[in-house]
Amino acid sequence: MNNLELSEQEIIRRKSLEELRKLGIDPYPAEEYKTTHHSTDIKEQFNEEENNLQDVVIAGRIMSRRIMGKASFAEIQDSEGRIQIYLNRDELCPGEDKTLYNTVFKKLLDIGDFIGIKGSVFKTQMGEITVEAKELTVLSKSLRPLPIVKEKDGKVYDAFSDPEMRYRQRYVDLVVNPEVRETFKKRTLLIQTIRNFFNSFGYLEVETPVLQPIPGGAAASPFVTHHNALNIPLYLRIANELYLKRLIVGGYEGVYEFSRNFRNEGMDRTHNPEFTALEIYVAYKDYNWMMDFTAKMVEEVAMALHGKTEVQVGDRIIDFKTPYPKVTMTDAIKEHTGFDISGMNEDQLREVCDKLDIEYDDSMGKGKLIDAIFGEKCEHHYIQPTFITDYPVEMSPLCKKHRENPELTERFELFVNGHELANAYSELNDPIDQRERFEEQVKLLEKGDDEAMYIDYDFLRALEYGMPPTSGMGIGIDRLTMLMTNSPSIQDVLFFPQMKPEKKPEKDGKEKFIELGIPEAWIPVIQKAGFLTVKALKEANPNKLHQDICGLNKKFKMGLKNPSKEDVAGWIA
């Protein structure tokens, strides 16, 4: 057995595994293990006077052990939480044979192993509700030691906190950090709340293509792939907007989708290459209706997760109680910069940018310039939920023109904590206007704006058949979850955030070493000494190599016959 790559603790656990098998105990049994209670049920239901719960079965992972001669305490963690168990040698092993306690529990089980306990509930002198074990079943042996996190009066000791390890080995993070499990439960509850809210209106949850021939509906850089049978490029969707609108054309009154979108752009605390957006489209509505609907939805989510509308986010309290104030983009800019941009042309806007010390470049049209002013000077002021409305037409190629001012669109964004959270329109359903707007986008493309949209002719064809007046809204589920769970980073609300691949050191197979005349038994020793490839080995100092591997042989009690210096020199000559 090659144990050189394992830590001491891993070797000990593998030995324990073998010992269990020798005792006739299967460390990975196949049978169903029927439990009667979760840890939390027992803690809630046990009543000392009634002396109830005298026959319970629980299962979970051993998270701590305190062994004192013929009595021990341990904590078992199941999906709901932890509960203490008490093991008394003579209760667990009433007969002559004390192996189950003395050997199996005390020596062969470890923190991290899954066990099942059948027993009765009581309260210790310390007042802790505890299950006294009458039977113990090994359910699964753990071969790697878990990080040990201890907690006393809410204070956490030796937290498992390294972000890289937490994200790469999320399973470990989930085992030892209960608040992480809680965050993801909240994420699911959030999605369920929104789904129930929409369903209560009779809107239909749908699925639309992830692989799209034209990546439309947003301004972003897509991932490209290739379909072999069709021999065409396909794009992973950056949005699902244009497909959902086709469904409104088809006659549904309301459709929504939780859409996993993919954008081939930078990654940081608020951006992951794949993320979840929610989009909903409702016929015969406008953006005023959608504002109230959105606010109601967000309020409902806050209530479902927290039981109240106030939510702690960082060092602020954000109150999601409706209604939310509505501010037009022009008024917002006027308020925070003193400039009234209404009716300004591109040159005048550039002047404003100069005066406000905002950078811009020549590819930026009116829309982007206004966006830059807003982003720089206004956005961060909107901490409490606020709707910003009536965006310039250049910024919103899929949005209906404002009913009172053709320079503007009927669009709003919901800002919370200084960031955009949701985006919504009275959807553009005039096919001729839509065609012109797409053509404007193409001009922007030619001007060098690499985010401008491509023309989706099938979508235009759909609009030409007629789409009822419709309002649509999109919201970032990850970012909403970040707000609602007070998580500062998107990685904290994604189970498996995208990471750079772990790189493994290059390592030659054993054939290559055998070719040099090295006995097979010595190969792991050589690799343990740091020579993973034949190439590296060839550059080694033969004297040092000889000393190193003989030393390892002794240290790990390998019992191999040491080669001579000449042998070693011969291998690498």
Added chain:
RNA sequence: GACUCAAUAGCUCAGCUGGUAGAGCACAUCCCUUUUAAGGAUGGGGUCCUGGGUUCGAGCCCCAGUUGAGUCACCA
């Protein structure tokens, strides 16, 4: 992409001007009675991220790289 910071035992972290690598938890052996971030005794465990350089001597200083975190830029 730029800058700043970090990487030491399974985990959390110390480590003095540059002089033989440390603690707590975990692990092993032993003692022990309903204990609680259990206690006591003893012990094992390290490629100090990698590669160069300076030096009699590098965990520490210098250079380059890897990975991560943060700030900014870009991006919703």
